Structures are given as C-alpha cells and as structure tokens.
Amino acid sequence: MDVEDELRRAMAERVAGTRAPRSLAADVRRRHRRRRARNRAAVAVAGASVTALALVPTYRSIQPEPAGAPETTAPGSAAPESGGAAPGRVPAPAASGPSESAKGRTSPEARTARPSAGTPDEPDTGRRPAGVGPSVPAWLTYLPAGLTVVRPCTTERDTAGTATVCEWRGEPGRVRVRLVESTGLGGPEDLARPVGVPSRTTVRGAPALAGAAPGAGRQISWLPRPGVGATVQADGAVTADLMRIAEGVRP
Known part of the structure; x- marks a missing residue:
C-alpha cells in the first residue's frame, strides 16, 4: 500500500464527521477587518512618532528662555543692588533732565549761522567790533570803530x-x-x-x-x-x- 494513500484515507476518516459552522465566513471577515484596523493603527502611531521626532529641534530653537534665566552682562558692569533691576539685566540709563545750574535760566534762541564777516583770510569770530551798536542793521556784519x-x-x-x-x-x-x-x-x-x-x-x-x-x-x-x-x-x-x-x- 502507498504511504500517500494511507495518509489520505486517515485524514478523510478524521474529518468525515466534521462540518464547518454557518458563521465561519462571517468570523473570517470579522477577523480580517480587525487585522486591517490593527495594521492601520500601528502605521498611524509610527507616523506620529516620526513627526514628533522631526519637530523637536524646531521647538527647541523657538522655545523662549524661561523667566529668571541668567543673561550675559556687559564686562565691568556693576551688579544691581537689592530691590533694583532684575538679576543679570543692565538697567536702562535714565533720561537726562535739566541740570540744576540750568534751572530758572532761559535757553538762548537758535540763530542762523551767517557767513564770515571778515576777509577771506580772516576767520569770523561771530562778534561785531567795539562801537557797533543797534544802529547797525543785521545784514551789515562789520563797521569800523568810532x-x-x-x-x-x-x-x-x-x-x-x-x-x-x-x-x-x-x-x-x-x-x-x-x-x-x-x-x-x-x-x-x-x-x-x-x-x-x-x-x-x-x-x-x-x-x-x-x-x-x-x-x-x-x-x-x-x-x-x-x-x-x-x-x-x-x-x-x-x-x-x-x-x-x-x-x-x-x-
């Protein structure tokens, strides 16, 4: 007797009384859908992980420095006193106000610069000669004394x-x-x-x-x-x- 025929007969006798349930096809389809859903979820998780890893350097580059972090100060700058400016920050210079000596004193009016009053080889001192009074018009910048x-x-x-x-x-x-x-x-x-x-x-x-x-x-x-x-x-x-x-x- 051939071994293959003996094996075929044994298998037929084994399954002779076995029948497939009516829900077999439905179970197969349901398992197939579950397997596809698991595969899709795995692919989505893997894609999200790759995207998150790619965004980490960008996030770090634009992440603001936390408050209170030390800052580089200019060389030779004095440390702020207690209750002053924030640590590590150089306070902005205060706007300069009028000096004490300038208080109560009226600032001179702006005057338009006039060309030289002397000869081409003589610098203009901006002053009229002695003896020249208000009788001289403004457009005459030199008049001999006396x-x-x-x-x-x-x-x-x-x-x-x-x-x-x-x-x-x-x-x-x-x-x-x-x-x-x-x-x-x-x-x-x-x-x-x-x-x-x-x-x-x-x-x-x-x-x-x-x-x-x-x-x-x-x-x-x-x-x-x-x-x-x-x-x-x-x-x-x-x-x-x-x-x-x-x-x-x-x-």
Missing part, C-alpha cells in the same frame, strides 16, 4: 524797486551803504557809477566795480545775490577798510 549813525536807515520804494540807504560818520571818516532790490539789475554797472574809469574786482566771488566816489573817497558796487545790488562808499581813514566793509554786507 563811527556813529547819521540817521536811521531809510527805505525808498518806486516802480523800479526798493532802495535802502544807511550812513555813519565819525572821526575816522564816513561810510555810506546803499542796497537796491530790483528785478532789472543785470550787473554792478547798473548801480552807482564811479567817477573816472573803474577797476574790476570781486566781493566774495561776485564781480564788482571799484573806483572814486562822487565828491571824495572810494566806492565799490556788486550784486550780493540775484536781484539785489550793493554800493559801499568810504571817505577818510576808513577808506582803507572799504573792501572789509563790503565783505561784511550780507543782505
């Missing part, structure tokens, strides 16, 4: 423009300044004409005409700025300061 005003500066207006005349006299001589504001000024030749043949020069870089003044002395005419002309006449010892006076005219 002169007094003959009359307050007068202004005449007509259709051609405006002319302002100021005059001072004294032991050193006489100084007369005339300012003309007009849109028709083209150059120094449109101002007071000198006696004789004038010489060409410059006043603070502006073209000027210099020559003898009517009567006596010397004069110089130029345009300090467009539309404004100036003529300075000097007689006596102050003639030597004619150019310096002209340099000090700042209309």
Whole structure:
C-alpha cells in the first residue's frame, strides 16, 4: 500500500464527521477587518512618532528662555543692588533732565549761522567790533570803530524797486551803504557809477566795480545775490577798510 494513500484515507476518516459552522465566513471577515484596523493603527502611531521626532529641534530653537534665566552682562558692569533691576539685566540709563545750574535760566534762541564777516583770510569770530551798536542793521556784519549813525536807515520804494540807504560818520571818516532790490539789475554797472574809469574786482566771488566816489573817497558796487545790488562808499581813514566793509554786507 502507498504511504500517500494511507495518509489520505486517515485524514478523510478524521474529518468525515466534521462540518464547518454557518458563521465561519462571517468570523473570517470579522477577523480580517480587525487585522486591517490593527495594521492601520500601528502605521498611524509610527507616523506620529516620526513627526514628533522631526519637530523637536524646531521647538527647541523657538522655545523662549524661561523667566529668571541668567543673561550675559556687559564686562565691568556693576551688579544691581537689592530691590533694583532684575538679576543679570543692565538697567536702562535714565533720561537726562535739566541740570540744576540750568534751572530758572532761559535757553538762548537758535540763530542762523551767517557767513564770515571778515576777509577771506580772516576767520569770523561771530562778534561785531567795539562801537557797533543797534544802529547797525543785521545784514551789515562789520563797521569800523568810532563811527556813529547819521540817521536811521531809510527805505525808498518806486516802480523800479526798493532802495535802502544807511550812513555813519565819525572821526575816522564816513561810510555810506546803499542796497537796491530790483528785478532789472543785470550787473554792478547798473548801480552807482564811479567817477573816472573803474577797476574790476570781486566781493566774495561776485564781480564788482571799484573806483572814486562822487565828491571824495572810494566806492565799490556788486550784486550780493540775484536781484539785489550793493554800493559801499568810504571817505577818510576808513577808506582803507572799504573792501572789509563790503565783505561784511550780507543782505
């Protein structure tokens, strides 16, 4: 007898009286669904673990430093006293208030800086010479000492423009300044004409005409700025300061 036939017969006799229950198919399907659910849960847990591990470095980089943690202080800074600023923190400097010496004292008004009052080689000290008082207009920054005003500066207006005349006299001589504001000024030749043949020069870089003044002395005419002309006449010892006076005219 063949061994395989004997084994087949034994198996048939073993299961001859055995029948599968009616719920076998339902049990198989239920077990299959449970197995799939367990597999899905395991996959979800594994994915969540990987995501959490990936977010740990980012969380640590953005995690704020806990309160009370020591901070680096600047070298040489003194430790705060008890009841002062937080440990390790350098207190912000207090806003500086007015000093005791400044209390009750009015601060000077801001003034617009004016160009140099002297010659190009002479620095401007910002002060007027001795003897120059309130009678000197603000646009004249230099006047020789020993002169007094003959009359307050007068202004005449007509259709051609405006002319302002100021005059001072004294032991050193006489100084007369005339300012003309007009849109028709083209150059120094449109101002007071000198006696004789004038010489060409410059006043603070502006073209000027210099020559003898009517009567006596010397004069110089130029345009300090467009539309404004100036003529300075000097007689006596102050003639030597004619150019310096002209340099000090700042209309």
